[in-house]
Amino acid sequence: VLIAVSDTGTGIPANMLTRVFDPFFTSKGPGKGTGLGLSMVYGFIKQSTGHIKIYSEEGHGTTIKMYLPPGKTAAAVGEGVTPSTIEGGHETILVVEDDRLVRDYVLAQLHSLGYVTLQAANAAEALAIVATGKAFDLLFTDVIMPGKLNGRQLADEVSKTRPDLRVVYTSGYTENAIIHHGRLDSGVLLLAKPYRKSDLARIIRKALNS
Incomplete structure (x- = not known):
């Protein structure tokens, strides 16, 4: 299964493309980004035995393609299942x-x-x-x-x-x-x-x- 996400943003400089999936790498400056977003996506894809590719052109935007293998088992269908109550508080x-x-x-x-x-x-x-x-x-x-x-x-x-x-x-x-x-x-x-x-x-x- 291929899922592609594209934007029309400013694009990513070529010298950064090889690092965008590195944990804690960010171009946003101190205190403005964790650098974990894309690394978490990368980890999820790899744990699912999938593949991820990124293409970007400065001034035009970025496309990320995620390739995921199809499931090997049928999806479980729950009938009459009552969702658990979410408990809050006042502390x-x-x-x-x-x-x-x-x-x-x-x-x-x-x-x-x-x-x-x-x-x-x-x-x-x-x-x-x-x-x-x-x-x-x-x-x-x-x-x-x-x-x-x-x-x-x-x-x-x-x-x-x-x-x-x-x-x-x-x-x-x-x-x-x-x-x-x-x-x-x-x-x-x-x-x-x-x-x-x-x-x-x-x-x-x-x-x-x-």
Whole structure:
């Protein structure tokens, strides 16, 4: 199966085309992009034993072609299945995410679930909020962020004054700050990007109820 996505944008310079699928490679500048979007697409395609190609011409646009093998089993058809209830709450959550679009998405989903939110674009902003003494019940933080502290280091710093801190980490990339030898550190809750609202709701409740 071939899925092709094309745009009429500015195109991608030839010297960048060989790097667009590299994790953390971005041309957007510090704090404006994670460089994980296309690398996640690449990983999904390869895990599905597929292939992906990109063609771009500056001033005209870009086309990405994704080749996926057909499924070998019939799709399961569920009849009379009741979707699980998505449980929300009214606690306050400090959301730390450097990508504005992702942060806005998370905030919108949390608000729709009934939660109150505080927001920060990096660890420094989050620590400034903590320093004001504002109360919150959960820290929801990206792992990889620009600045001196990553998400794990931020949580460790906040825990010095709030030892009962509940934390949910989120990341689009498996890295050693959270995962060691393929396993999560004990007691760590990690939500992999991309995720659905139901996944977000479930892990938030799991952390708050613990």
